[in-house]
Amino acid sequence: MNRGARILDLMVCALxxxxxxxxxxxxxxxxxxxxxxxxxxxxxxxYASAADVVEGKRVAESACARCHGANGISVTAGxxxxxxxxxxxxxxxxxxxxxxxxxxxxxxxxxxxxSEDALVKVAAYYASLDPARPKVPRGSKRSANSxxxxxxxxxxxxCGGCHGEGGITKTPGMPNLIGQDPKYLVTAxxxxxxxxxxNDMMKSLIAxxxxxxxxxxxxxxxxxxxxxxxxPASGNADAGKAAAAACAGCHGETxxxxxxxxxxxxxxxxxxxxxxxxxxxxxxxxxxxxxxxAAALDDRTIKDLAAFYARQAPQPPKVRKxxxxxxxxxxxxxxxxxxxxxxxxxLPALAAQRVDYLEKVLHAYRKGERKSPAMAxxxxxxxxxxxxxxxxxxxxxxxxAVVYVTLPGK
Numbered sequence: 094m095n096r097g098a099r100i101l102d103l104m105v106c107a108l109x110x111x112x113x114x115x116x117x118x119x120x121x122x123x124x125x126x127x128x129x130x131x132x133x134x135x136x137x138x139x140y141a142s143a144a145d146v147v148e149g150k151r152v153a154e155s156a157c158a159r160c161h162g163a164n165g166i167s168v169t170a171g172x173x174x175x176x177x178x179x180x181x182x183x184x185x186x187x188x189x190x191x192x193x194x195x196x197x198x199x200x201x202x203x204x205x206x207x208s209e210d211a212l213v214k215v216a217a218y219y220a221s222l223d224p225a226r227p228k229v230p231r232g233s234k235r236s237a238n239s240x241x242x243x244x245x246x247x248x249x250x251x252c253g254g255c256h257g258e259g260g261i262t263k264t265p266g267m268p269n270l271i272g273q274d275p276k277y278l279v280t281a282x283x284x285x286x287x288x289x290x291x292n293d294m295m296k297s298l299i300a301x302x303x304x305x306x307x308x309x310x311x312x313x314x315x316x317x318x319x320x321x322x323x324x325p326a327s328g329n330a331d332a333g334k335a336a337a338a339a340c341a342g343c344h345g346e347t348x349x350x351x352x353x354x355x356x357x358x359x360x361x362x363x364x365x366x367x368x369x370x371x372x373x374x375x376x377x378x379x380x381x382x383x384x385x386x387a388a389a390l391d392d393r394t395i396k397d398l399a400a401f402y403a404r405q406a407p408q409p410p411k412v413r414k415x416x417x418x419x420x421x422x423x424x425x426x427x428x429x430x431x432x433x434x435x436x437x438x439x440l441p442a443l444a445a446q447r448v449d450y451l452e453k454v455l456h457a458y459r460k461g462e463r464k465s466p467a468m469a470x471x472x473x474x475x476x477x478x479x480x481x482x483x484x485x486x487x488x489x490x491x492x493x494a495v496v497y498v499t500l501p502g503k
Contacts, residue, residue: 141217149218173450177224181438183216224492225445239482240417245313260314263323266364272319272407275311276353282307319407321360326403333401348402359405366399418482432490445492451484
């Protein structure tokens with residue numbers, strides 16, 4: 094098929110536009126236009142001929158190419174590719190910029206004086222172009238299909254020798270790691286890495302790890318089934334219960350903390366617990382509140398406290414199991430099409446889009462800078478790693494043009 098014929102076929106019913114009085118709900122990715130049924134504001138087809146596409150190219154070269162690149166392939170960070178994008182989506186977004194429903198000074202200035210006819214032709218032109226090729230920046234550490242839990246399990250493999258399989262210690266003096274909120278474990282690992290907590294072996298083991306690895310390790314242990322330390326306990330647990338009343342405000346009545354950054358003590362190894370209290374008492378662990386409380390405790394009371402908490406049953410923290418990148422992408426594909434190749438004319442294709450632009454858009458939805466109830470609900474629970482991995486996933490996909498076909502009436 095020659096290029097001109099392809100353009101004509103591509104644009105048959107490819108541009109779905111509002112009637113003049115259509116109501117538009119601004120936003121993007123998974124947002125659809127708001128239309129009142131039976132009010133005359135229904136979507137209507139707009140047909141673009143080869144001549145219209147040529148005119149759209151002329152307007153695009155004048156108003157759009159400086160930012161979006163020749164032939165709609167952007168070479169500017171944070172600026173999207175437009176080539177091969179769904180025509181109706183482009184038209185609706187241009188209208189939103191023009192009306193101020195989607196505020197952006199540069200875009201508003203570029204389309205301010207364009208007629209609706211010109212917007213249709215620009216949208217038709219970009220929709221007729223071959224999409225960008227899949228690409229992720231060189232040296233990117235983003236994963237195409239990340240599983241945080243699996244990554245945490247792998248990163249924690251070296252911890253099992255001391256802390257036990259799954260974080261349940263069998264070695265006296267080594268802490269249980271299960272039953273802790275990830276925020277506490279990340280804080281503790283950072284304290285060892287910085288030297289705030291003194292332990293040369295821990296510092297050397299985690300020296301090469303970053304925040305992402307800390308987060309994955311903490312998540313892995315938080316999602317393991319809680320169990321008491323499998324180490325011997327001595328001391329008077331009943332006496333320890335009375336002494337523990339002063340600790341309940343932060344650590345919970347039975348040692349199960351409701352404060353994410355405060356450790357749970359239930360089921361903890363007694364030797365580790367006692368050594369930690371001694372560290373607060375002598376100042377080698379820096380915490381003014383704990384230092385003041387530990388200062389009044391003698392060795393017998395510390396031992397009894399350790400016995401009381403060791404006898405308590407640890408509980409799982411309130412942490413959701415994260416979705417893998419593949420699972421997140423499956424949710425996105427419900428609106429944006431398989432592998433980000435949208436078949437809904439009002440919704441953008443994501444495949445082969447610039448990775449930095451996709452990250453930028455997801456951040457904008459998370460912060461409320463771009464408005465869409467559907468996208469806000471999807472994006473508010475994404476972590477920074479989720480955002481990076483999703484953007485990388487779609488940037489790697491092959492973009493495919495879509496032909497909209499009109500069917501004869503019954």
